[in-house]
Amino acid sequence: LPYNTIEHVFASLPQMERGVAKVLGGDPKGNNFLYTNGKCVIIRNIENPAIADIYTEHAHPVVVAKYSPSGFYIASGDASGKIRIWDTTQKEHLLKYEYTPLSGKIKDIAWTEDSKRIAVAGDGREKFASVFLWDTGSSVGELSGHSKLINSVDIRQQRPFRIVTGSDDTTASFFEGPPFKFKCTLSQHSQFVNCVRFSPDGSRFATGSADGQIFIYDGKTGDLIGSLGGEKAHKGGIYAVSWSPDSSQMISASGDKTVKLWDVGATTAVTTFNMGTDVADQQLGCLWQKDHLLSISLSGYINYLDKNSPDRPLRTIKGHSKSIQCLTVHKNDGRTYIYSGKTGQNDSFSGKGHTNQVSKMVTDDANDLVTCSMDDTLRFTNLGKQEYSASDVVKMDSQPKSVSTAAGGLSLAVCIGQIILLKDKKKVFTLDNLGYEPEVGAIHPGGTTVAVGGADEKIHLYSIQGNTLKDNGQTMAVKGVVTDLAYSHDGAYLAAVDDKKVATVFTVADGYSFYGHHAKPVTLAWSPDNEHFATGGMDMMVYVWTVGDSDKRIKIPDSHKLHHVSSLVWIDENTLVTTSHDASVKQWTITY
Known part of the structure; x- marks a missing residue:
């Protein structure tokens, strides 16, 4: 069969939920960032977000993904407690290891700077966090001390290693290691702790909470240093914080629909980015990556913030979520x-x-x-x-x-x-x-004519x-309930697909049937050349058929891995665009 190459992936936005923080991952080289939507991990180029890659191997909705400090692997955690560690350098994203460290949703992931140990946190029946060796899965300590699910975890990127966790029980916990053991509880917050992050130089860590407060602690001892912004850092809950590469500044994302840029030493906000007035403008995630300051709105929009123009982002990435x-x-x-x-x-x-x-x-x-x-x-x-x-x-x-x-x-x-x-x-x-x-x-x-496909397995x-409209009493039988039909652009042919997995083409004179789908085809589109048409089905397959020769079919398997193709359209004779319920749009080059 001729080979068909995918040209473009138009990636979906992050899937957002009101009142739930969204973790953005950044790659250590500063080129890409990561987020999740449904069962997909989406990797996007930070300079040109149109360049995207989608990882679709999780069986359950994936919540968080983080690059290893080496940049060669990504660890992604899903709602079932499974973590997959996979290769970033190959297009195939080969699976390196898979573990199930928790019995419930994984909410955050952190790596040690040598890319050898991983901490995961979230929900579970027997425990809310785990820290283990990446290549064997064997434990390197116990992350205990919380009575409710853990929202956030981070590891100090210098020795001596430290781990901090933030929980719905309103506390943060501080651990020393490896092997990691509980050192102390930090009880300054009065509401859920949504985000904990060490500064890149390891000197401090910050905690952000639904109470609108950000506290700063010593990275080595866990002692409280102070808070940002006087009485409160934000008027609303804080969902995420991210440090500047030089550890002197930080951004914070809040339900008060702002992002703030802090001078951590002076404990004051240098800039307040006003993101809008609508509920959809609540800020649920942020990432400081090299010179880029990103935030995510409840709408799923990804905002590139401009320090020189706080009321107008440099750009906003929109799309489907x-x-x-x-x-x-x-x-x-x-x-x-x-x-x-x-x-x-x-x-x-x-x-x-x-x-x-x-x-x-x-x-x-x-x-x-x-x-x-x-x-x-x-x-x-x-x-x-x-x-x-x-x-x-x-x-x-x-x-x-x-x-x-x-x-x-x-x-x-x-x-x-x-x-x-x-x-x-x-x-x-x-x-x-x-x-x-x-x-x-x-x-x-x-x-001159209208064709209507019916549930009676006929075209009227x-x-x-x-x-x-005049009913001429003329019908054409197909094999099942008609799911889509279309005339070729020159009007010479009428093609239909039905729920018995058959595509049928009628000329004004005769009909041909095309077989191939393993499940109900739901959509079809004619190529501008009027010689070929494409069908997409519940079997996740796309076929391109040739009118004169029903054996000459081109198959695009796994065009959208998780969901069936919901719509097809041709841009020109060799370019087909497919879309699906996975919220992505893909462009393919077809060679006959």
């Missing part, structure tokens, strides 16, 4: 834009968006993006303006499942129990009492006569 349902492509001035739709509001358009999941989207010849959503509306958004406008919302009687467009301002909406023809963004004709449940529809590029053809 929830599953992506649909995708479309639009060419403008010779550039190709990929639009993807998800649950709730889309950040790339200003104004009010859909209030529920967007289930299908297409572009029309009037430069509009047409979307249908579970909020029972169809929406026309002008791509020149990139703004949702209130006037171009068409309310449906029932929930729309699919939308199709054709030249001359025609649109077709397939809703529960109804087919609706629209012209110039207005309903002109409704067909109901169909005698079958319509699933998906397509308008022939010539604007209607002709467009003026502003009406």
Whole structure:
């Protein structure tokens, strides 16, 4: 089979939860940073975040990932208490070791500077933390002293080694070693301790808590030195702190929607970054990496902070953090834009968006993006303006499942129990009492015929006569419930996929069936060459088929490892874009 290469991964944002800190990992060379979303660990280049890599080998949601100080390995911990240690230098990310040090969620990970010992902390039945040798898993001490789950752990990067932990029991604990043993409890905080971090030079460590306080302690003895910011460091809870490389400054991220930059010696804030006024602007994570100051908002947005302009980040990385349902492509001035739709509001358009999941989207010849959503509306958004406008919302009687467009301002909406023809963004004709449940529809590029795929395992053809749809009593049988269908761009073929795992192509004269999927295919897209079409299924496979030759198929296995492909679109004859519920968008080069 011809070989297909992946060109781009458009990575998802971190998955965020209100009131829960998000740990960002940085690599020791300062090039990449790490975070998690679902079962994925996402590695992004800090200078060019468009360069990304996704590790998908965890069986459970992964919570935290940290580079070893050598930079050669990443340790990632998941909700089941499993830690995987894997290679960063190879594209395959080979697994080096795997352990289950805790019986519950791993919330934080720290390495000793020689990359030989690892401490993990989190939740568990018998213990909340563990410290062990990376290559054997054997214990190098006991991290006891807490009565509730531990949120954060860190190791001093100089000898003599020290470990500090911060817990929901409102205390931090200090340990000496190796082998590590309990030295003292630090009881200055009055609320959950969310983050503990040693300075890079090992002279001090800081603790940040939901009480809005940051305390500084001696890195070797654990003695209290003082606090930052007088009575309180922040008006809201503190979720994360990160030291500057020279150990003289620190940033802190808070639920009060600010990030503060501290002069630790003077115990005062040098800069306050105001990140917004919305709940989604709460700051739940931060990382100081070389010259980059990063923070993460509850929205999942990653902010690059600018010391010279505290009210305006240098840049904000946006994207998807929830599953992506649909995708479309639009060419403008010779550039190709990929639009993807998800649950709730889309950040790339200003104004009010859909209030529920967007289930299908297409572009029309009037430069509009047409979307249908579970909020029972169809929406026309002008791509020149990139703004949702209130006037171009068409309310449906029932929930729309699919939308199709054709030249001359025609649109077709397939809703529960109804087919609706629209012209110039207005309903002109409704067909109901169909005698079958319509699933998906397509308008022939010539604007003369409509094909509707049904739950009755048939495709029903209607002709467009003026502003009406006429049932010609013409149907074509397929093997199962139709899950998607589309005309080729030249109108010569109609392809359908069904829940019996079959793709069928009809010419105006005959039909061919294409077999190959191991599970229900849910989406299909025609290549601009009209000779090939791609299908994506619940089996996580993508196939590219050749119309004249059903044996000539190209298979892209594991296109999205964890979730099935939810949408496909071609940019040109050799470039296919896939998206999935893993929230990532991938671009592939197809060679025949």
